[in-house]
Amino acid sequence: MYIKELKIAKCKILNDLTIKFQPPTNSNNVVNVIAGINGTGKTSLLESIATGFSDIISPKDIHLTLNKEAERKRKKNLMEYFEEKNEQVIYFASHLINLFGPVTQLDTGYNFIYQLETKKILGNAEYYIREYILAHERNSHEADPRKRTHAAIDKFNQHFQEANLLTKLYDLDSKHFNRPIFKQDGSDIPVSIDCLSGGEMQIYGYIISLLILNPSNSIILIDEPELALHPAWQSVIMSIYAKIGKNNQFIIATHSPQIIAKTSFKNLILLIKNTDSHKIEAIYPKHPPSGIDVNSILCEFMEADFIPKEQIELYRQYRELVEQRQENSELAKKIKQEILEKEDSTSEFMQEMQFIIRLRGD
Secondary structure: OOEEEEEEEEEOOEEEEEEEOOOOOOOOOEEEEEEOOOOOOHHHHHHHHHHHHHOOOOOOOEEEEEOHHHHHHOOOOHHHHHHHHOOOEEEEOOOOOOOOOOOOOOOOOOOOEEEOOHHHHHHHHHHHHHHHHHHHHHOOOOOOHHHHHHHHHHHHHHOOHHHOOOEEEEEEEHHHOOEEEEEEOOOOOOEOHHHOOHHHHHHHHHHHHHHHHOOEOOEEEEEOOOOOOOHHHHHHHHHHHOOOOEOOEEEEEEOOHHHHHOOOHHHEEEEEEOOOOOOEEEEOOOOOOOOOOHHHHHHHOOOOOOOOHHHHHHHHHHHHHHHOOOOOOHHHHHHHHHHHOOOOOOOHHHHHHHHHHHHHOO
């Protein structure tokens, strides 16, 4: 199951909008990235997809064009068809950070629309991790119970190697209902998941949720996966997601230049506001950015200044004085000092000014 085209008649600020998505190919997962400034309806778009599927038997304002096999089944018992195929729509809303609610029971039965509950994300994560480890232990042929546990823990930690996290799953605490415990590299102090950093909690919570659901042929919606993540983790998070399950279509909304830089321009959708019609429109880049560095992404895809406007104005003033051979004037020295409060004397701009001065040969 995947979305080929999404048509929205009206959903919050989105009106008369059509968006096309890249489908998975050869049973591989595909990641579609939606970018745009605040107020362009990225979250509304994800919500509209979930709403559209929840009303899929009799769609109203939102129409989803599915792949042909699913389309033929629509007028029959479509929900039964989806359950038979174990196809799902999994929706990760944003703002899940630092919310902890222990969970002792969880319905892991089939749900067509699966939205994580904000206040239970970390409690679910603990439950999922425990079940993940116990399930791998049950499927092991190793006679030694401790070796079975360690093998399962090693398998769990392998999913997170790419992120190079500061912590690893260490064991299940048999004295506290097999609660997962973690240890930081070089430390012997065990900690529970609610004691980890916000970024680590988010990564463990999201990833283990997908691992335990093990989706296939499904649509996975993620709003702002970069929340609370260091830029280094942002650059690899979608690569970790994309290794879970098979033939899934990921659709994510993001502000992260690191995530955008790792996305093929063919899988990138930019939402912009038309200044004439005031409607939100979808733009599909026709070529890659001039570079995949953060500055290029910010400028070309995110409509953001990668150098503060105040600094650009100081550059302009100082450049004028240098071109007028007045770099030793009191005004030039004052402006230069203001520039150097924000950047080093070896910065690209300052090196350029030094080169101009040397080139004059005064």
